[in-house]
Amino acid sequence: MNTATAKALSSLYAHYDVTIRDPLWKDIHLSEPLKRIYLSPAVQKLGRIKQLGPTFHLYPGAVHTRLDHSLGVYHISYTILTNLLRQALSTGEETLLTEEGMRTFLCAALLHDIGHFPFAHSLKELPLRSHEAIAASLIEEDSQLHDAILDSGCSPALVAAIIDEGRLCEDPELLFYRSLLSGALDPDKLDYLNRDAFFCGVPYGMQDVSYITSKLMIYQGKPALPLHAEGSVEHLLFSKYLMYKNVYWHKSVRSATAMIKKALLCALTEGVLTAEDLYVLDDEQFFTLPDKLNYRPMELFSQVRNNIFLSCRHEQDFDGTRALDRRCTSLSERMGLEESLCQRLRSDFGYKGLESHQVVIDIPEPILFESDIPLIQNDGTAIPFDRANTVFSQDVGKVFTKNLRKTRIFTPPYVSKEAVERALEFC
CATH class of the missing domain: 1.10.3210.10 (Hypothetical protein af1432)
Known part of the structure; x- marks a missing residue:
């Protein structure tokens, strides 16, 4: 022993x-x-x-x-x-x-x-x-x-x-x-x-x-x-x-997280909030930020806290070759496109009260369905997982990713889907 x-x-x-x-x-x-x-x-x-x-x-x-x-x-x-x-x-x-x-x-x-x-x-x-x-x-x-x-x-x-x-x-x-x-x-x-x-x-x-x-x-x-x-x-x-x-x-969860992300991105970009302000917070402190900051986009926090989410008005499988998705991979360009969409919806479709923080484009981060864990054979040698008798080839993993990863546009429920789709054509 x-x-x-x-x-x-x-x-x-x-x-x-x-x-x-x-x-x-x-x-x-x-x-x-x-x-x-x-x-x-x-x-x-x-x-x-x-x-x-x-x-x-x-x-x-x-x-x-x-x-x-x-x-x-x-x-x-x-x-x-x-x-x-x-x-x-x-x-x-x-x-x-x-x-x-x-x-x-x-x-x-x-x-x-x-x-x-x-x-x-x-x-x-x-x-x-x-x-x-x-x-x-x-x-x-x-x-x-x-x-x-x-x-x-x-x-x-x-x-x-x-x-x-x-x-x-x-x-x-x-x-x-x-x-x-x-x-x-x-x-x-x-x-x-x-x-x-x-x-x-x-x-x-x-x-x-x-x-x-x-x-x-x-x-x-x-x-x-x-x-x-x-x-x-x-x-x-x-x-x-x-x-x-x-x-x-899930679509509702993505709406909530996209709303929080948009409010924080606006606050960080305009210097209303610093990154260090966030690191020390728990949930209760996090959701009282709207009470402490006199900042309009933080209304999205209050809405999430009260189970009021923006509605999905556009949804497509993410495709990095499509102009919309290619532009939105950059946060700054995404914010610019959200602003353009908002302006178009206000000027051409009569949504005069719509604000730019209420138009949110959501693209989930890349996700992989692969594994690199070694599998040990009876003779003591190893093979990679993707070379074993498994359905999870790289192609299958990509299909899973494509099925999950959606580009979505969220707006208040009073904005129609048709208006968003038409406004996109001019942005």
């Missing part, structure tokens, strides 16, 4: 005796030092940020939070580590997992989303820092969190390096943890797909997490799966497609 591996596995059971009850995964076990990190203000703030933003207006149960999700990611990460160590013990092989490295990874899993602010995922186009970079800065600059991490026996700098891939890292163990936390079958996806489906009351996102976590292995320093487990990757990609189609990119 490899005594180092046995000792590492034993350490995962010996000190993780603080239990938190989760509706999805049931008992989640923390150590006392991790509990102190969990109770720090920077982490508890996540309990005041909804995981799915305005989606609860469509699916009323979707009021779960970033804190719930963070605990779930930690729990799945813990399960993966124990399974990897059991595998190493059963085969007698050496493992690159160390006690210190695992503590660091579990801390990173718990903290991976602390850089989130409301609607962060929906605002990636805007000139804002990534939530990973914000998380890394918080870990090093928030004294209470920094000290709690040190007290847990971890290096804040190494925790930050796992979360923020923009940071230089050459340690093989940390690079493995980084690829595990953000990869094809990472604990982040395994939690949010299951959790979001659970709270929305839909079946699409459910994954066989116990099977996946029991089959994950390490191959050349990266996560891998045996070839016979390829179906779990297909299942995840199908689930991702269905969740985007029915939940994340």
